[in-house]
Amino acid sequence: MARGLVSVNERSEDGGPFLETVNEERIAHVQPSVGIVLGESPAEQPGTLYVTTRRLVWLSDEDVHKGYVVDFLSLTMHAISRDEDAYPQPCIYSQIDGGEDEDEEYEEDGTDDGAEEPLESENHGSVGDFSHVTEMRLVPRDASSLDHLFQVLCDCAALNPDPEGEQEGEGDWFFNEDEVMSNVIGGDRANNHVDLAELLMQDPRFEDADEEESGT
């Protein structure tokens, strides 16, 4: 269901993105003067970043037909990057799932893939499929805004769980209590005895299914 990054060439009359009212999408944050870096391509700037409750939208300030959109379902992670070896300016680094085979995420020799793929085959500014883009950086001119921008992305990402998330096992946690509690100051290891059999006995899921005598 992850769609990956797509380009957009339309925007609403106020200069912002078209919002998907069917999803009750609304804008959570607007960050002006943001550059966008797709993969290993040079930064595209200046632009304005719109963080909505559903998607990240970057619209070029100079070309009204250029923009990129990625939905939060496709953002596998985002982070604050201040590592100058990775990128000279502080930025939000993010990884995008374009719905491709996960074996292509990282090659076995440890190099990552999508970042190496050139974008020159794509038409910048026209509606196109950028689903092969797996890395994206958002570089605000105002580096002090990074912390807030990061938090907004966290908040909006949390609004977008996978639609099929409510399966058996969703929210269930299995953990080794001894391991977790052993470092707690004052934690009492002696009482953390685990009785697995007792736990299993209490769980109705492990009871035998009822067998019915008649089919109707």
Added chain:
Amino acid sequence: MSGGVGGGAVGSAKTPADFLKSIRGRPVVVKLNSGVDYRGILACLDGYMNIAMEQTEEYVNGQLKNKYGDAFIRGNNVLYISTTKRTLGDA
């Protein structure tokens, strides 16, 4: 999708909420379905296994690839979260 933490035994009296509270602030390893590891200090996480962490390091095939400050990892990609024995100065 079920979440997991390293180790096999299951706690009986603690709720998942207690567990979540107890591992906050700890060094953890988060392994994704893709095989990528993220190591850092767990800031918070929710029932979808969305994870926020600090001082994050990204490992691919055991090699350090990237370092981030705060990081957010989408839960549907998380295979497991494990606390590590690495302590950072806590007595």
